Amino acid sequence: MTATNDLLNRYAEALLGVFGRPALVLDRGEGCYVWDVDGVRYLDLLGGIAVSALGHNHPELVAAVSKQVASQIHISNFFTSRAQIELAERLLSLAEAPAGSRVFLTNSGTESLEAAIKLARRTGRRGILAMAGAFHGRSTGALALTAKAAYREPFEPLLPGVRHIPYDDLDALEAALGPDVGAVVLEPIQGEAGVIEPHPGYLAGVRELTRRRGALMIVDEVQTGVGRTGDWFAFQAAGIRPDAMTLAKGLGGGVPIGALVTFGPEVSAMLQPGMHGSTFGGNPLAAAAALAVLDTIERDGLLANATAMGHYFAEAVAALRHPAISGTRGRGLLRAVTFERPIAAVVATQARDAGFIINPVAPDAIRLAPPLIIGRPEVDAFVSALGPIADRAIEEMS
Structure with missing residues (x-):
């Protein structure tokens, strides 16, 4: 039994089931990435549902909290x-x-x-x-x-x-x-x-x-x-x-x-x-x-980065010209990718298996709200994987 399965079994016995069974047991984070208790790394494109504005373990936030705790x-x-x-x-x-x-x-x-x-x-x-x-x-x-x-x-x-x-x-x-x-x-x-x-x-x-x-x-x-x-x-x-x-x-x-x-x-x-x-x-x-x-x-100019990376993401997804992807919507780094079919839940699962955390916010749409520090390498990594992920989702649902 993996550490994840063991902890999720304990979770089920100790916590109210209002969230269902969690998909992962996360252990630590750094920048735009998180690791689960089995050491698997994921690119966090949801940011704790638009919460982790500076990503994970940001030195300025850690320093401020540590100083205040001591005071x-x-x-x-x-x-x-x-x-x-x-x-x-x-x-x-x-x-x-x-x-x-x-x-x-x-x-x-x-x-x-x-x-x-x-x-x-x-x-x-x-x-x-x-x-x-x-x-x-x-x-x-x-x-x-x-x-x-x-x-x-x-x-x-x-x-x-x-x-x-x-x-x-x-x-x-x-x-x-x-x-x-x-x-x-x-x-x-x-x-x-x-x-x-x-x-x-x-x-x-x-x-x-x-x-x-x-x-x-x-x-x-x-x-x-x-x-x-x-x-x-x-x-x-x-x-x-x-x-x-x-x-x-x-x-x-x-x-x-x-x-x-x-x-x-x-x-x-x-x-x-x-x-x-x-x-x-x-x-x-x-x-x-x-x-x-x-x-x-x-x-750090993160307002401008949110605008620039949001535009870059939308343009990169459009450039895929994938037949299953109907478009994107949103502004800055609050974005959705929309699909021609209701495959979002399966896309999210396939993405997680590939090392990406996203959210199936609607049957035909996934939501992304990544840390405001995200850069082109992280966007490129996800966009390059999105087409194959969508293909696998369609195959699974066929």
Whole structure:
């Protein structure tokens, strides 16, 4: 029995089976690569689902976390720390937030969405519009905004007042945006739905409609934020400013942290002392990690690298002219490869056997969200293997 099989058997006896049986037991990482407990190396093209922004074992992140652990890990929310204050200031600066904007630090994207829901309720209107295809988290509040029926139905009734409308459809939004709606919550690019990017002008249209109707525009940047799309935050490419945004995933480079950012004094004043809180949110360890991630992305030009490598990847896949591959979509280093047939799950398994970690995000699409440090050699290695992988997947399904 391999070390992997032994540990997975122990996993099955010790952990709740909500994730099914994991495919691998990973042991360590370096850069864009990870190794399992049997010593097999994989090119990590998923990055912990858009989390490992700096890759694995990055020296700047390791140094920052090690230094903070030796100084202070936790202090409770009765107090604050230099790292917490500096991180909030940095996020407001990167978001080009106006005076009066504020940050609430959390431990995850789901918690960030829960804070956003409270913000929406503080408008005095009970309605929230979310999008078909949306994914916002698994807690009962965030789950109410998540569209997938299989996630929602076992736990209904959920938060009342939430309606789902078609994504990338301004007419549908205008029709639904009545006086009962306090907020519209949406992803600038839908990740879990298959890396779906709306048409140019959609986000600007949402901003105009919500402002006209007096509703908040809340953007979920949990997956798209922190440089993933080539901008610090995906909404910036649309030339707009939302009322609030949620962050997590790549912000800590693997250390759990999230945030709700409110834009302007009116929105920021909606949550007053005692209305929300978090025991671990904004702890010194996570804040120090996030600062190291932001510093490294800026210093090493990783926004530009995300844009350049995303374009390079899309062009390389197109150059394959493989009959089973219908195209790519996405922006920066949040990408999907689409297929002519529903072979994505088998492609992902074949890719893993060949040493690549990817995600079958839809029956006919795989998702890639690699570390922002990825370079041409890693992209070339995967693209050169993609055609044969697709061929084997088709053969297996025939």
